[in-house]
Amino acid sequence: MSFSTMLMQLSSGMVKSMGIFFWTIILSLPLGLFVSFGRMSKNPALKNIVKVYISVMRGTPLMLQLMIVYYCPFLLFGMNIRTFRFPAIIIGFTINYAAYFAEIFRSGIESMPVGQYEAAKLLGYSKGQTFIKIILPQVIKRILPSITNEVITLVKDTSLAFSLAYMEMFTVAKQIVAKESTFTPFIVAAIFYYVFNFVVAAVMEHFEKKLSYYR
Amino acid sequence: MKILEMNHIHKSFGELEVIKDISLSVAEGEILSIIGPSGSGKSTILRCATMLETINGGEIIYMGEKAAYTDNNGNVIYAKGDKAKKINSNFGLVFQNFNLFPHYSVMKNITDAPIHVQKRDKTEVFNQARELLEKMGLLDKADYYPCQLSGGQQQRVSIARALCMNPKILFFDEPTSALDPELTLEILKVIRDLAKEHMTMVIVTHEMNFAREVSNRIIFMEKGVIVEETTPDKMFNSDNERTKAFLGKYHNMG
Ligand SMILES: Nc1ncnc2c1ncn2[C@@H]1O[C@H](COP(=O)(O)OP(=O)(O)O)[C@@H](O)[C@H]1O
Ligand SMILES: [Mg+2]
Numbered sequence: 001m002s003f004s005t006m007l008m009q010l011s012s013g014m015v016k017s018m019g020i021f022f023w024t025i026i027l028s029l030p031l032g033l034f035v036s037f038g039r040m041s042k043n044p045a046l047k048n049i050v051k052v053y054i055s056v057m058r059g060t061p062l063m064l065q066l067m068i069v070y071y072c073p074f075l076l077f078g079m080n081i082r083t084f085r086f087p088a089i090i091i092g093f094t095i096n097y098a099a100y101f102a103e104i105f106r107s108g109i110e111s112m113p114v115g116q117y118e119a120a121k122l123l124g125y126s127k128g129q130t131f132i133k134i135i136l137p138q139v140i141k142r143i144l145p146s147i148t149n150e151v152i153t154l155v156k157d158t159s160l161a162f163s164l165a166y167m168e169m170f171t172v173a174k175q176i177v178a179k180e181s182t183f184t185p186f187i188v189a190a191i192f193y194y195v196f197n198f199v200v201a202a203v204m205e206h207f208e209k210k211l212s213y214y215r
Numbered sequence: 216m217k218i219l220e221m222n223h224i225h226k227s228f229g230e231l232e233v234i235k236d237i238s239l240s241v242a243e244g245e246i247l248s249i250i251g252p253s254g255s256g257k258s259t260i261l262r263c264a265t266m267l268e269t270i271n272g273g274e275i276i277y278m279g280e281k282a283a284y285t286d287n288n289g290n291v292i293y294a295k296g297d298k299a300k301k302i303n304s305n306f307g308l309v310f311q312n313f314n315l316f317p318h319y320s321v322m323k324n325i326t327d328a329p330i331h332v333q334k335r336d337k338t339e340v341f342n343q344a345r346e347l348l349e350k351m352g353l354l355d356k357a358d359y360y361p362c363q364l365s366g367g368q369q370q371r372v373s374i375a376r377a378l379c380m381n382p383k384i385l386f387f388d389e390p391t392s393a394l395d396p397e398l399t400l401e402i403l404k405v406i407r408d409l410a411k412e413h414m415t416m417v418i419v420t421h422e423m424n425f426a427r428e429v430s431n432r433i434i435f436m437e438k439g440v441i442v443e444e445t446t447p448d449k450m451f452n453s454d455n456e457r458t459k460a461f462l463g464k465y466h467n468m469g
Contacts, residue, residue, distance in 0.1 A: 118267055119314035123328035123380065124303060133327070137318050214317045215362040 001180050010188050013172035018196070020158040020168060024093040025151065031094060032101025039106050050102075057099030063163045066092040070164050089161045093154070100150050108143035109135065141211040148204040155197045169193070216243050218278060218305070218384045218415050219264065225272035226256075226263055233259045235439040236273075241384060244413040248426035248447075251436035252461060257419045260436075261386050264417070265308045269293070277305045278383065304333070307377030308386045312393050313369045315361040315376070321348070322357040325376045333380065340379065347375040351405060367398030371405055384415040391422060423465050427451055435461065 038050035057065070070088035073079040081088070112135055120130040159170035169192055173185035219241045226234035233256045241247050249257050262268040264275065266282070270291055274284040282302045283293045294302055315324050322344060329340040348354045351371040361369050370390055377385055387406065391399040403425050409416065410429050420426050426433055427447040435443045435450065435458050443450065443458050453459060 113314075115310060115312060115314035116316070119310065119316070121267065122265060122303075122306075122308045123376070124300065124332040125328065129331065133331075134316055141318070214360045 001176070003184075006176055006180075006185060007188070009172055009176065010169065010185060010192075013167060013169035014192055016167060017158045017161075017169040017192075020089060020093060020161055020166075021155060021196075023090045024097055024154060024158075027090065027094040028097035028101055029147075031098035033105050035098050035102035036105035036109065039102055040109065054099045054102060057096050058103075062092070062096050062157060063160050065096055066160060066163055068092075069095075085164055085166050089164060089166055093157070097150065097154060101147070104143050104146045104150070105139065107146075108139035111142060112138060141214075144204065144208050144211065148201065148208075151200055151204065152197050155200055156193060159193075216278075217241070217276075218243050218245075219417075220276040221260075221264060221273065222276075223273040224260065224263060224270050224275070226259055226268060226270050233439050234263065234270075237436075237439070237441055238273075239434060239441070239444070241415060241417055243383075243415055245415055245432065246410055246430045247417045248430040248433045249417065249419045249436060250421070250423065250426055250433060250461075251442075255436045256439045257436055258388050261308065261388050261417065261419060265306055265386055266293075266299075266303060267308075277302050304380070305383045306386060307380055307382035307384075308388065309370070309374050309377055309390050311389045313361070313366075313373045315369055315373055317361050319360075320357070321353065321359050321361070321364070321372050324361070324372060325379045328376075329379050344375070344379055347378055350408070351375050365398060366394045367401040370394065370398075370402050374402075374405055374409075378409075384417065385409070387416065387418040387420070389419050389421065391420070421465075423451075423462065437461070 035050055035054070038046050039054065041047045041050070066089060069092040070081060070084065073084060074081045116134055116138070117130060120134045125134065158168060161168045162171040162174065165171060169189055173189040176185040177183065217240050219239075221240070222238045224234050224237045225232070237256075237260060239247070239260075249260070251257055259268060263270050270283060272285050272289065272291060275282040280298070280302055281294065282299070283291055285291050293299065316327075319327060322341075325344040325347065326337075326340045329335050329343075330337055345354065345357070348357055351374065353368060353371055353375070356364060356368065356372075361372065364372065370393075374385075374390075390406070391402050394402065399422070403422065406416070406418065406425075407429055418426065418430070427450075430447050433445065433447055433450045434441055435455075437457060443453060443455050445453070450458065451462065453462070
């Protein structure tokens with residue numbers, strides 16, 4: 001196999017890895033926010049269900065969760081799951097990361113001083129306005145460093161999709177290494193993950209800087 | 216005309232009864248000061264008046280409209296929906312620790328609620344905000360963020376923010392206790408100026424000379440009850456042993 005063919009195959013894997021990454025971020029952040037509402041709910045049933053969900057998501061391996069999501073439709077309903085690979089990966093990653101993000105949102109929301117809510121109430125803001133305009137922007141600033149940590153972990157975690165034989169970066173690299181007895185794909189993969197994370201960290205730092213205009 | 220009437224207010228936190236059957240009223244243009252040792256329930260009565268706490272008994276009436284009352288079974292019923300909104304637009308509260316929105320500029324802190332809650336005309340709101348900032352001596356700080364201001368400046372912004380809602384009555388909960396003595400004077404001057412314009416105010420304060428000078432009436436509270444309620448001069452020449460003891464302590468503290 002020529003080097004350029006190898007790079008072609010690897011770059012198609014890169015695109016797929018980035019696909020997993022972006023879909024997971026776009027879906028799991030809002031889901032995590034809603035899960036955090038459930039976690040903080042006054043309804044004890046809802047709160048406990050969410051607590052169990054978060055603890056299972058954090059307490060079991062992501063790889064195992066991916067497998068279960070993937071094989072479930074087949075085991076439960078005998079459905080054909082051949083085309084289900086990508087959706088299963090996105091669902092698995094999303095529900096896992098939403099659990100982590102939910103705990104981060106919760107800690108941020110709970111750290112807000114009650115005076116902010118009281119000032120907003122005195123000025124007549126509705127509950128929704130108070131959350132969207134007053135609380136959430138400040139929460140985002142507070143939790144951004146923790147979000148950055150998770151996002152960087154996610155970049156590396158995308159490689160777990162190899163467990164469902166999804167042709168992302170790591171899966172492709174492993175196959176080429178086995179077939180061609182060359183180590184180069186691993187080097188390329190390492191550089192890819194490193195550069196990807198470097199960019200992600202720079203973007204997150206940019207956001208943090210943008211929000212540093214106030215304390 | 217009475218702006219606020221509070222009748223037979225009771226408030227407990229769990230077992231602890233903090234407000235024990237307090238009644239007070241404030242007429243238009245009147246300035247009422249509330250003094251008393253710490254823990255006597257001064258903040259709690261303001262928080263009840265501004266709906267930050269729910270009362271356990273009694274009634275709260277703004278401009279003749281019942282914000283809360285106690286029914287025959289002893290349940291407290293609060294006004295809801297649009298009626299509550301209308302009632303709540305009557306009052307503003309200045310907090311001890313300002314509670315400005317740190318992510319909003321001074322201007323946005325002042326104008327956001329008038330524009331997005333009261334749905335008033337933007338130009339009109341900005342003009343009023345600029346007037347208020349000018350009065351507070353902060354016109355040049357309109358684009359600053361709260362963290363770039365001194366405590367005294369922040370408190371003046373929070374007063375401007377409350378005033379821009381055009382409240383009928385403004386409550387102050389120890390507006391100067393988080394401030395250094397020099398900064399305290401800034402705030403007292405602002406309140407004095409408001410008094411000259413006959414703004415209706417209820418002020419909880421430890422600044423005894425200020426209370427004496429600016430108020431029409433003073434309430435001395437202790438342990439959840441009103442010990443004495445009278446004019447400043449009578450209060451400071453009171454025969455009441457508890458009043459004398461409290462004011463004496465302040466005198467000695469200088
Ligand atoms: N949220 C609360 N929960 C329980 N106790 C409270 C609460 N707020 C105030 N208290 C108690 O009520 C009493 C009166 O407090 P407060 O109104 O703050 O007094 P003051 O403002 O006169 O110093 C105090 O004993 C205080 O500990
Ligand atoms: Mg107090």
